[in-house]
Amino acid sequence: MNLTRQMLARILLFLVTAALLLPTSVLAEAAPGDSRLADLLEDEQARTALIEELRRGAAETEAAQAEEAKPAASFPGRVAQLTQSLAEGAVTEVEAAVQSGRVAWHQLKAADLMDLTLQMGLLAGLIAATLVTLWLLSWVARFAYRRLNGYAFSRTGTVGVIRRGVAIVSSLIIDVITVLLAWLAGYAIALFVLGASGQMTTQTTLFLNAFLIVELLRAAIRLIFSKRWSGLRPVPLTDEEAAYWTAWTTRMAVFLGYGLLFVVPVVNQSVAPELGRTTALIIVFMAFLKGVALIMQNRKRVKQRLTTLAERMETGFAQISLNLIAKTWHLVALIYLAAILGTTVLFPAQALPFMLTATVQTLIAGMIGIALSAFLTRVILRRIHLPEDTRDRFPQLEERLNAYIPTTLKITRFTILAIVAGVILDAWTPFSLTAWVVSDSGSLIISKIVAVTLIIGFTLVLWLVIASWIEFKLNPATGNGEPNPRARTLLTIFRNAIAIALIVMTVMVVLAEIGINIGPLIAGAGVLGLAIGFGAQKLVQDVITGVFIQLENAVNVGDVVTAGGMTGTVERLTIRSMGLRDLSGTYHLMPFSSVDVVSNYMREFAYHVGEYGVAYREDTDQVIARLRDAFAELRSMPEIAPNILGDLEVHGVTALADSSVNVRVRIKTAPGMQWAVGREYNRLVKRHFDAAGIEIPFPHMTLYFGEDKAGQAPPAHVLxxxxxxxxxxxxxxxxxxxxxxxxxxxxxxxxxxxxxxx
Incomplete structure (x- = not known):
């Protein structure tokens, strides 16, 4: 029903327009060549208007020549002259339009009413036939829209977003095809039904061209708002809001499109250019007033809607952008309307093509940029999930890949924003994006940006491969078991060295690529390195000593060593220093230059050396037998036995000391287990000696109670x-x-x- 009312309104509009404009066109066609000029000269009013027009043209030429001869005025003067010329030009245009209207009225009186009615009826029939064809095709396309709407809601998540995008693009294609078919049908009707076969009037051609442009613009409006099908609506609006904005934007598109593309050209050709320019100015001014009213009426509502949408955004970039648009959208819209009005006043001939092209280009660039940014945001913000087997082999690879996502998203958004800004500048300013791209400077800048991006991308990929390989080697879940401490230390140092080398080389290559001479930088770095080498000899000695210690596998993280007078467990190794934690928990950090000897207790195997003293009265053979019994019991303990690598070595009696006979034994153990094995063996030796009655000597104490000066000892009562x-x-x-x-x-x-x- 709404579509029918709109079609009837359009038919009525064009009937009125045709009734006003067709008479002069008929007269123009009926009096070709010099006959029209003769008719104008015979008509006193037309002849007077022509003479005034010629005089005005001559006066304008003389004024322009005089203006060129004047010296350049100041900026306020130029503004005043421009204002004056605009005012005078407007008055002149109005007078010429009035005069042209009088001439057209006199010509209308002399025209053949039968011919006028016939021409008006043919044009009205073409309009009605074309609009009815469009309505029928749109009705048939509803079935496709309904299926596409269901297809858009069939899935959720990323797949749902992709399906919705496909459905929206498909609906646009169907809409464009519908308009093109209706346009072709109108051409066929105009050529083969209404007029002479193969001939078309100027008014018919203007209408069909205006119909094509306006309906394509309406298709773009339906693409944005889609009041009937919410699944085909790319903007987050309710059905009521979509219907509201569809109605008003469609009315503005029909009023401006048919007015400027059909009515104004017909007036220009049939009556006079002055009257056509006045008509165009009136149409644009009316649209400007209505547009300002709509913007101010919906300023707060749109702002609130955009602010609510910004709160639901997942990224800070989208929130900031939407909040900024919410605060300034009405200003941008008002400036846009003012630009349309100003361009129409200053450049009436180029206003419509320029504004239409710039607007369409801006809308397409903005929609494509927003769609790409939204799509990339949804796709990139999803975390990368690697297969479980890959995660087991490379535990940090997934986290490392996901760490690149925010930076990649920012760079991608900045690139899209730069391209969209360039397209918009190309549309509204003398700047030509295509010319700049093909120019020497543009090609150079783009090639530099691409080269730097490829260099940085290659460096990141290379670092990802190297870091993943080192991680694979350090991971005990790869099938090769736990890496030894030496491999772990060397791989860690190698990773740090590769990272520093890649950073330095990438910076140098990028600087060279963007045109900076890195020769002085390299020379300066060499001189600086030499100066640092002389001034920091201790540091250089630390680094060189650390390199050789690592290459000779003298120390690894986790080893128990004695170095620099300290004994402890190695907790940290760098290229310059070593960190030890002693038995009391104190952490010692010592540079390698202070390490002259390294005693490592964790290489291949170790020994527990036990020397046990017994009383002189004990039988040493029995003592050795008890030591062997204790070792046999030690070997039977499941928690100790795996750490014992050989039999008990009995070295025999090693000393006849002052108060004991010393017997020494030795037990070969796994590296680092000599202390645990020794402690357990000492416990068993004590128990076996006690069971056999073997005395372990210990210091004896003699109590002396002292004497007084007379040599008498005080009594000591002991019971x-x-x-x-x-x-x-x-x-x-x-x-x-x-x-x-x-x-x-x-x-x-x-x-x-x-x-x-x-």
């Missing part, structure tokens, strides 16, 4: 008695003890024990 805490009547074999002393805690020394009082 020995047998005491059993469980049985008071113990036998005589009980060990005596000092019964008059009790041991108790001394709080003054926090848990130490000493003798108590009597």
């Amino acid at each position: 020995l008695e047998a005491h059993d805490p469980d049985h008071e009547d113990s036998d005589s074999t009980a060990q005596p003890r000092i019964s008059r002393f009790r041991a108790r805690s001394n709080p003054k020394f926090k848990g130490d024990f000493d003798e108590g009082e009597e």
